[in-house]
Amino acid sequence: MDYNPSIFKAYDIRGLVGKDFDDAFCEALGRAFVVHTGAKVIVAGRDMRGSSPGYFAALTRGMMRQGADVIDIGMVSTPMFYFAVSDYDLHDAGIMVTASHNPSEYNGFKMVHGDAMPIGKGSGMEELKALVENGEFPDAKEGTLVQTDIVPDYLERLFALVPADSIGKLKVVVDAGNGMGGVILPKIFEALPQAEVHRLYWEPDGTFPNHEANPLKTETLADLQAKIKEVGADIGIALDGDSDRIGLVDEKGEIVRADQIIAMLAHVLLPGNAGDAVTYNVSCGNVAPEEIKASGGTPVMTPTGHALIKPILRKNGGLFGGELSGHFYFREFFSAENTDYVMLLALQLLSRQGKPLSELVAPFRRYAHSGELNFKVADAKAKMAAIQEKYAPEAASVTDIDGLRLDFGDWWCSIRASNTEPLLRLNLEAATRDAMEKKKEELVSLITA
Numbered sequence: 001m002d003y004n005p006s007i008f009k010a011y012d013i014r015g016l017v018g019k020d021f022d023d024a025f026c027e028a029l030g031r032a033f034v035v036h037t038g039a040k041v042i043v044a045g046r047d048m049r050g051s052s053p054g055y056f057a058a059l060t061r062g063m064m065r066q067g068a069d070v071i072d073i074g075m076v077s078t079p080m081f082y083f084a085v086s087d088y089d090l091h092d093a094g095i096m097v098t099a100s101h102n103p104s105e106y107n108g109f110k111m112v113h114g115d116a117m118p119i120g121k122g123s124g125m126e127e128l129k130a131l132v133e134n135g136e137f138p139d140a141k142e143g144t145l146v147q148t149d150i151v152p153d154y155l156e157r158l159f160a161l162v163p164a165d166s167i168g169k170l171k172v173v174v175d176a177g178n179g180m181g182g183v184i185l186p187k188i189f190e191a192l193p194q195a196e197v198h199r200l201y202w203e204p205d206g207t208f209p210n211h212e213a214n215p216l217k218t219e220t221l222a223d224l225q226a227k228i229k230e231v232g233a234d235i236g237i238a239l240d241g242d243s244d245r246i247g248l249v250d251e252k253g254e255i256v257r258a259d260q261i262i263a264m265l266a267h268v269l270l271p272g273n274a275g276d277a278v279t280y281n282v283s284c285g286n287v288a289p290e291e292i293k294a295s296g297g298t299p300v301m302t303p304t305g306h307a308l309i310k311p312i313l314r315k316n317g318g319l320f321g322g323e324l325s326g327h328f329y330f331r332e333f334f335s336a337e338n339t340d341y342v343m344l345l346a347l348q349l350l351s352r353q354g355k356p357l358s359e360l361v362a363p364f365r366r367y368a369h370s371g372e373l374n375f376k377v378a379d380a381k382a383k384m385a386a387i388q389e390k391y392a393p394e395a396a397s398v399t400d401i402d403g404l405r406l407d408f409g410d411w412w413c414s415i416r417a418s419n420t421e422p423l424l425r426l427n428l429e430a431a432t433r434d435a436m437e438k439k440k441e442e443l444v445s446l447i448t449a
Contacts, residue, residue: 001025001135007108008129010121010419011307014099014108017051023058025132030062030095032131033111035138036124039092042068043085045076046097047180047242049206051107056097059109060145063095067140072147075204077180077243078110082336083157084150086116101179101214101240104207110242116334117314120307121419155187161332162344164191168351171233174343175200175224177213181239181339188340195347198231200224213240215247216325216372218255225253234350235357237343244306245326246339248346250357257371259284260364261342262322263291268349269319270295279313279321279329282405282414283427285369288322303402305419310335324372324427368436373426375447380417380424383447387415390446411439415447 001024007015013029015021034042044060046052060070071091073084078096085094092114099106111119111128119125131137172195176182182202189197200223201210211220215238228236228249236249248256256264262280266288270276274296280288281304289299300316302309304323313321313335321329328342329335346357353360377383384404391406391413392398399405403416403425411430418425426443430436 001028003132005129005133008125010125011118011305012100012108012110012120014102014106016105017107023054026055026058027062027065028132028135029109029128030059031066031137032128033093033095034063034066034068034140035131036119036128037093037113039068039114041071041090041092043071043073043081043091043094044096045073045081045084045094047099047206048075048178048204049099049104049107052097052206055107059095059097064143064145065140066137067143069143070145072145073150074147075180075183076150077184077339079244079333079336079338079340080150080154080184081110082112082116082338083154083333085112085114086334086336087153087157096242098180098242100242100244101212103212116310116336118307118310120305123307123311151184151187154184155191158188158340158344159191161341162348166351167192167195167344167347169194169196170235170347170350171196171198171231172347173198173200173224173227173231173233173236174202175221175227175236175238176202176243177215177220177239177241178203178205178208178210179213179239179241179243180204181243184243184340188344192347198227198233200227208241215240215245218371221247221249221255224249228253235346237346239339240326243339244337246328246342247326248357250361252358254358256357256361257285257369258322258324258326259288259369260361261328262288263364264349264361265320265322265328265342265345266292266295266297268345270297273297273319277313277316277318279309279316279318281309281323282399282402282416283324283372283425284322285367285429286412287364287367291364301399301401304416306337308402367429367431368433369429370427370436370440373440373444374418374421374423375426376422377424377447383424384415384417387413387443387446411435413439413443415443
């Protein structure tokens with residue numbers, strides 16, 4: 001077995017294909033997963049990457065060797081995977097072969113318990129790593145593998161929440177980025193013949209031939225923005241590689257930031273759920289907590305990352321939550337992500353309001369946000385310490401649940417080390433564009449010095 005121990009990340013397992021792990025590792029991981037979870041029935045899915053079928057075969061072989069029965073749900077998006085694990089009482093755990101939005105040379109594994117709660121740092125990842133490294137597993141009677149199509153049940157669940165007839169004659173552009181959204185999007189829009197949908201890159205292709213499937217990067221939205229203007233669309237939708245992150249673009253081609261989507265969803269979902277918790281991560285702007293409160297909810301700030309957010313959402317009985325990267329979590333989906341639900345809610349809102357998306361979002365664009373800025377630095381902790389030393393004495397509040405967030409009343413900044421890449425991430429916001437740019441220049445100078 002050949003593998004790089006650093007592939008065990010905070011949220012998942014992820015590394016370079018053929019370099020950081022091999023088939024033998026995948027089989028050992030499968031066995032370790034069964035031992036750690038004690039699962040008898042495991043849901044297994046995969047994405048469209050060229051390396052995924054081979055890794056999937058080795059992984060499921062290991063799980064069966066260790067005595068588990070495997071439910072093979074085939075190529076699915078991450079939201080479909082979470083649904084398949086959590087919506088059926090029979091299923092004890094789930095594992096999916098995917099590297100999310102990472103480039104084609106990467107692959108990896110997302111792992112959850114039967115209730116869709118993630119296995120990550122502090123919630124089982126260390127124990128899994130130890131089991132794999134030990135490499136000794138008890139004998140077991142070999143399990144079976146059954147292929148199952150969960151698409152009909154998944155669609156039934158989506159349209160029970162957002163009835164197809166609640167969506168009107170909209171013109172929609174959807175860019176799947178050659179990711180896993182392309183598996184379910186045709187089925188969703190078959191049920192919405194009244195909507196005129198324009199397809200961009202719906203063919204699943206693990207080489208990502210058109211652009212990186214990462215809606216957080218504004219440059220990946222260029223084709224979507226151009227198509228919106230070309231066809232006069234009401235809304236543009238972008239998905240990442242495994243379809244667990246979503247980006248929205250209005251009819252003018254302007255990006256709707258994820259914290260603005262949280263604000264919009266708060267007004268849609270909180271009526272009738274007064275007092276319920278809604279989470280937002282440390283990188284989100286003040287519009288998120290302000291609009292959660294205005295809609296009758298209780299805002300709860302969280303660290304970044306699905307493995308950390310989902311338990312917080314579940315503990316607080318939260319209605320939904322989001323983060324600046326475009327992940328959105330819903331109680332209706334066991335506190336897991338569901339981008340298809342976000343898309344349908346947005347289409348339903350446009351249909352009911354009869355107003356352009358830009359007009360609906362305009363009240364939430366009242367602050368100047370920098371967007372996420374990333375820096376490669378030799379010592380992230382030292383940079384954060386320098387920023388804290390200079391700015392913390394003047395701050396109205398200091399939050400350290402995820403890196404460092406400093407709030408000053410008229411502006412704030414968040415600095416944190418990435419859990420998935422060797423980067424320091426900076427977000428800041430101010431009341432005006434000029435004030436934001438001034439503070440950004442100060443902070444960037446300090447980080448890059």
